[in-house]
Amino acid sequence: MAFEGLSERLQKAFSGLRRKGKVTESDVRDSMREIRLALLEADVNFGVVKEFVKNVREKAVGAEVLESLSPAQQIIKIVNDELTATMGEAAVPLNKSPHIPTIIMMVGLQGAGKTTTVGKLSKRLIQQEKARPLLIAADVYRPAAIDQLQVVGKSVGVPVFEMGTDTDPREIVRQGLAQAALQHNDYVIIDTAGRLQIDEKLMTELADIKEIAHPNEILLVVDSMTGQAATDVAKGFDERLDITGVVLTKLDGDTRGGAALSIRKVTGKPIKFIGQGEKMDSLDVFYPDRMANRILGMGDMLTLIDKAQQNFDEKQATEMADKIKENTFDFNDFLDQMAQVQNMGPMEDIMKMIPGMANNPALKNFKMDPKDIAHMKAIVYSMTPAEREQPDLLNPSRRRRLAAGSGRPIVEVNRMIKQFNASKKMMSQMYKGNFQGMEGLMGGGVKGRLGKMAMNSMIKKQKKNKKKRLKHAKNFKS
Template sequence: LSERLGGILDRLTGRGSLSEADVDAAMREVRRALLEADVALEVVRSFTDRVREQAIGATVVKSVTPGQMVVKIVHDELVKTLGDDGQTIDLNAVPPVPIMMVGLQGSGKTTTTAKLARRMVQRDKRKVLMASLDVYRPAAMEQLAVLGRDLDIPTLPIVAGQMPPQIARRAIEAAKLGGYDVVLLDTAGRTTLDEDMMKEAAEIKAVANPHEVLLVADSLTGQDAVNLARSFDQRVGLTGIALTRIDGDGRGGAALSMRAVTGKPIKLLGTGEKTDALEDFYPSRIAGRILGMGDIVSLVEKAAANIDAEKAARAAEKMRKGQFDLNDMREQLLQMSQMGGISGLMGMMPGISKMKNQIAAAGIDDRILKRQVAIIDSMTREERKHPDLLKASRKKRIAAGSGQSVEHVNKLLKMHRNMADVMKAMGSGKRGPLAGIAQA
């Protein structure tokens, strides 16, 4: 987002403070970007409201442009909402410190339990016991036992017939007896947010009195992230969030949603299936991911172009019919200068940079755009519609009226013919006005 939206707004505004219209236009794009990043609707709304409030009327300090200013406000608010850097698991308690994992089935609780245990053992030199409280899914307990064996980290022996709170009690007893620093409780999820799961989690919590309760959530959770996080926080009480599958296609919008509704920090990121794929959370990195990927670029490009779709459609229709008159050309020239002139246009259109030299050779710059518009402005309506009317005497009048030479008027007319020809030939006018200009 940053550079592109920045550059675009610069061209569009270039004023000393941000107007409501500028900010609204920018907010529409930010809103779409957030929704595409899978941020929950209610969070998007409150977020853009906050940003809007800060942005409107914000005075733009001399060293930055209005666009950079908006981007900065958006980015800062995003980072602020996402929380502080490097929030980690808190082990400051009397050992064995119980840590409880909650979340939906398949969200990555068991995997994250093993990852966290591995990190605490290998990096932090702690003595860790893992316990599976998942008595429902076949082989769930065995899954954790296998991970433990691979990592050489002990797991609580499986005893058939016990309910989760009982197992939690047994795990803590075993951890005390064994002199462990930490005991990780891997609970059972359900496929949906259901009452059984919440009740069970609350019971386990009451028994284990965990120092941390981490909600493990898939980063691909879309609009549901809000309900998920809110329910677990209200019913069980969370101390943090572990976001898994950040290595997937997700844009990380769930991070913003869950953080915004619970206010609880995101403490861990799962970046892969292996047990070493665990990272700390850095808000600026996720902020970049939420705003910075593919789609936003095209959105921002659209904002930049600032093209009235209806006008464009009308122009295309005229071009198709070969009726591209000087009024249309004027429209095109104005749009070009709105988009930052030739240089601005070239910055936005990937393919066009090849024409750079050609355009430079033709001596086209933004001053010329203005001059050309001035010449057209000096024509009568009839003349604009029917350039054929323009014989020597009329050209002289127009040149005088616009403060240009007859030669400039001729150049403009030649350029118009080129553009009209090219557009007619192209049919759809896909190559845009530059093709004609470059030949003028």
């Protein structure tokens, strides 16, 4: 999982501060040394680390911090704010053309995940804006690059314009743009060629394509697993093409986080999207403040809520909340719930977004095996309609039949039913207690009901930053 090592090192740096009622300059100095080492181990650019530590130290040794009632919390807040500032303060939207089509040119080295990202971005535009994109296959060098783009395009329902591998990429782009004008596509995404490293021939071709297409966006796709080397790649592309933004891929892999913490500071160009996973819907907007929270182990409830809103049907969610309220939640609902949660991503990643869970030792090596979910479904599918609707019918003889029907041991059947009953009881208690706004989490109006879910502080922070984000986006566009 991305940033796991960095997060653990930063928590270690803060642990000594948390144990002290008062913090001295010496304590701050020791913590800054740990933070500096943590960032360097995460492969963050040395210049960025130096400036980061300097800024935090200057703010942390002020009298109002050292003499406050909770200096450790104050220092953690300073680190959080500095992390956010280093990564760019606010999310930056796509630059859109005032008239169709908006042209997006995707560039990057081979192996960064550029073609897959083209598909992910297309699907996002379709889901968010009901857009009609056209993909242009301008990579005529990499074996099967055009075939790969066609497969990706088909998987997300987007047409691909291609002219084979014997045509100059510049001519492919010209004719592709003409085709988009005829079809009135509102987005054109150009999948350009990559190389194993930056070379003059590649850059000349990309500069020519830029001159032909006049793109609204030039997005550099960077493999976050390359760490600090990603900043050198970004600088090289930026110097020749004047990129408008960056997409970080493979953030779900064993990445140390150096790219995310360095690129904005080194190039001045924003990270606009992050890719986490192979699925076509696993492309998220990059929010620096949310990422800072995740790095510091504070969770990321807002992203979790966004995922819930995207994957949970509002009508179903309201019905589900009613069932929980009336204690009529059954195995049919359990199947629906399982399917929708699976669409949000791996369970271990979801749990780490919950505040307080990110650094829970019990979750350190937690993995939900997809086979376990398949086994649970097999047990439920072996039930009769009456048994699914009335779990109390499941006496020992019926459970033995379920074990035989699903091919699972009777012990596993009993454990699953016990877990289901415990979950049902807990959900009912949560609804009656402090979490009566549960329907808000799963349906519309999420952010208005989160006060009942101990999320007031995070929402206040989001509101405080809203004007800043809008102003930043407006300035960026102008």
